[in-house]
Amino acid sequence: MTAFVELPDRPVGHWFELRGWATGVGSAGELVVHVADRPAAVREADFPGAPEGASGWVAATTSAVPSGLQPVTVRGPGGALLTTAVVEVGAADGEGPLWLADLDSPAADATVTGDLVLVSGWGLLDSRAPSLVEVYVEGSPVTRARTRLPRPDVAAAYPDFPEAGVSGFEARVPVDLPPGADRRVSVRVRMSTAGVGEWSAPVRFATVRNPAGGASDDLLARRLVEQTGRMLARVEPRTDPRHVLVFTHSLAIGGGQLWLQELLTGLVDKHDWSATVVTPIDGPLRDDCAALGVPVHLTSHYRTSDIASYEGHVGELALLAKASGAGVALVNTLGAFGAADAAKRAGLPTAWVVHESFELADFSFLNWGPAGLAPAVKQRWEHSLGEVDRLLFVADATREMFAPRSRPHRCRTIRYGTPMVRFGGRISEHRRREARAELGVPQDALLLLNVGVVEPRKGQAALIAAVGRIRRLFPDLRLAVVGQHPTPYGLALDELVERGDLADAVRLVPIQRDPTPWFHAADLFVNSSDVESLPRSILEAVCCGLPVLASDVFGAREMIDDGATGWLFEPNDVDALTVALLRALETPRDRRREVAEAAFARLRDWLDPTGYADEYSEVLSTIATQGTTA
Numbered sequence: 001m002t003a004f005v006e007l008p009d010r011p012v013g014h015w016f017e018l019r020g021w022a023t024g025v026g027s028a029g030e031l032v033v034h035v036a037d038r039p040a041a042v043r044e045a046d047f048p049g050a051p052e053g054a055s056g057w058v059a060a061t062t063s064a065v066p067s068g069l070q071p072v073t074v075r076g077p078g079g080a081l082l083t084t085a086v087v088e089v090g091a092a093d094g095e096g097p098l099w100l101a102d103l104d105s106p107a108a109d110a111t112v113t114g115d116l117v118l119v120s121g122w123g124l125l126d127s128r129a130p131s132l133v134e135v136y137v138e139g140s141p142v143t144r145a146r147t148r149l150p151r152p153d154v155a156a157a158y159p160d161f162p163e164a165g166v167s168g169f170e171a172r173v174p175v176d177l178p179p180g181a182d183r184r185v186s187v188r189v190r191m192s193t194a195g196v197g198e199w200s201a202p203v204r205f206a207t208v209r210n211p212a213g214g215a216s217d218d219l220l221a222r223r224l225v226e227q228t229g230r231m232l233a234r235v236e237p238r239t240d241p242r243h244v245l246v247f248t249h250s251l252a253i254g255g256g257q258l259w260l261q262e263l264l265t266g267l268v269d270k271h272d273w274s275a276t277v278v279t280p281i282d283g284p285l286r287d288d289c290a291a292l293g294v295p296v297h298l299t300s301h302y303r304t305s306d307i308a309s310y311e312g313h314v315g316e317l318a319l320l321a322k323a324s325g326a327g328v329a330l331v332n333t334l335g336a337f338g339a340a341d342a343a344k345r346a347g348l349p350t351a352w353v354v355h356e357s358f359e360l361a362d363f364s365f366l367n368w369g370p371a372g373l374a375p376a377v378k379q380r381w382e383h384s385l386g387e388v389d390r391l392l393f394v395a396d397a398t399r400e401m402f403a404p405r406s407r408p409h410r411c412r413t414i415r416y417g418t419p420m421v422r423f424g425g426r427i428s429e430h431r432r433r434e435a436r437a438e439l440g441v442p443q444d445a446l447l448l449l450n451v452g453v454v455e456p457r458k459g460q461a462a463l464i465a466a467v468g469r470i471r472r473l474f475p476d477l478r479l480a481v482v483g484q485h486p487t488p489y490g491l492a493l494d495e496l497v498e499r500g501d502l503a504d505a506v507r508l509v510p511i512q513r514d515p516t517p518w519f520h521a522a523d524l525f526v527n528s529s530d531v532e533s534l535p536r537s538i539l540e541a542v543c544c545g546l547p548v549l550a551s552d553v554f555g556a557r558e559m560i561d562d563g564a565t566g567w568l569f570e571p572n573d574v575d576a577l578t579v580a581l582l583r584a585l586e587t588p589r590d591r592r593r594e595v596a597e598a599a600f601a602r603l604r605d606w607l608d609p610t611g612y613a614d615e616y617s618e619v620l621s622t623i624a625t626q627g628t629t630a
Helices: 150-158 215-233 255-270 285-292 307-323 334-345 360-368 374-389 396-405 419-423 431-440 460-473 490-501 516-521 536-543 574-584 587-606 609-629
Strands: 001-004 017-023 032-035 041-044 054-061 066-076 081-089 099-104 111-115 116-123 131-135 146-149 168-174 182-193 197-200 204-209 240-247 274-279 296-298 325-330 350-354 390-393 411-413 446-449 477-484 506-510 524-527 547-550 567-569
Touching: 001 066, 001 081, 017 066, 032 054, 111 116, 116 131, 116 182, 116 197, 116 360, 116 490, 131 168, 146 460, 150 490, 150 574, 168 360, 168 587, 182 574, 215 307, 240 255, 240 334, 240 609, 255 274, 255 285, 255 609, 285 296, 307 334, 307 374, 307 390, 325 334, 325 609, 334 350, 334 360, 350 609, 360 374, 374 396, 390 396, 390 609, 396 411, 419 524, 419 536, 446 460, 446 490, 446 516, 446 536, 460 477, 460 490, 460 574, 460 609, 477 490, 490 506, 524 536, 524 574, 536 547, 547 574, 567 574, 587 609
Parallel strands: 111 204, 240 274, 240 325, 274 296, 325 350, 350 390, 390 411, 446 477, 446 524, 477 506, 524 547, 547 567
Antiparallel strands: 001 017, 017 054, 032 066, 041 054, 066 081, 099 116, 116 168, 131 182, 146 168, 182 197, 182 204
């Protein structure tokens, strides 16, 4: 028995057929053909020029085959190996890349409710997720989509493609459309990867319809506001100007929550403030509040589904605020706007800390779905931003985004500090070795570190992909992602590491309340987020003497001077991240140390957390003394 495979004279696509012949078999049905180690569907077919008595056959792939050189085997009865070959899957020179893609949203000729268009789907170029996905919605600026999002359905459909499970993308594009108006817009998506090529999806159209608020809702809102005002007028509290009522979103472990805990510690211990905390989500930080003597009031989630529910909850919070004895309020995070509204109605001078660098339409979509907030509730959100006595930000870029919604003198930047300032921008080699031994990191490894709760906006999948690209150049390279938890995105990262054969190079570490040992063990810190204000993890890295590579988002540029105190790259672009990694890793170690020292010298004046506690104490004292006219 013998067999022959006719190989194509050019690369083939993801699905293809091969032709050949075999001797010594009764029919093609006795043959077993594997392509890329998967069985193909074999049928009989004429093969001109085959030896006399040979059986012609055609083998068709039954699943998509990844790009690259793929093995072909032909076996006869009893599994006897008749022949082997290799076929090249890919694009020919001068052609665009092979692509597999689909656009999920918006559907063709769909009507989109609200003032934002969600553009989502998945794509693979030359078997890998694209480095960059750009979205064009008519009338809006070009938007870089968030890439490498979980797609378990694509992973199941294309099991041999390493990045199929993170082939998703999403862009939320605000459309400037007044309430009550609608507009038909075109939507285009372009995917690209350097050295591979690009592909553009066919244009589709959608109608964006921004609903106007109903007259009945507006009337109800006015009546409920008046009703709450009458109830509040009956409360005659005794207030303490050194008592701050804090409204926050959660007492679970997270960046904004830990920041608040440090601030409360500074206000209570150093500045003799008393405090009360109101939160809809309980968590371990309640014990920290108890240790400070700060009582915690647990309430329900802020209600935003309709104006009646909203006004009912705001009325309850306003009565609580007025009866609390506090002389001033502090609201933590953009989503807690109902609390800001309530504090102002209670007559409390109010400072509102906005950590999030999101346009309101984008933030609304993320938290309250495609239709966003009810128009009457959205009006209260926008009204509250303009009414509070201080809007406080951690980055100038975020302050500039929100400044048009307030008055310049009411907007102020107060940057984070971190207790890690105690390390003075340098970790001894002895402590570094101790940390590596404690964490199980090889002493000779070149360790990259990313710290942050694993979620799509943090871009850890893109970072893993970039490490996969360059690991052959740096055999000792290791990446530790600290913040893993079993969300769909976290599970997709597990699968990405497994499919990409990266288990020896990438370590996904569960969320750590104290990640200090990882900062001590690392050689380079990488922030890969596409949305941040002023990432505390960058400050912590600088305090531990780590050079920093970061996406150029909002406050990052306020901390890093590219090439002098760190390295910056464009977000949502794996090519840019890969080049930036090469820039940093090819920098001699002594020079990287100098870069880290320069970063600490630049930032040290505001790294001490007691500094921002001083500023907050001054702000709260000022508005408490001057009242709501401050």
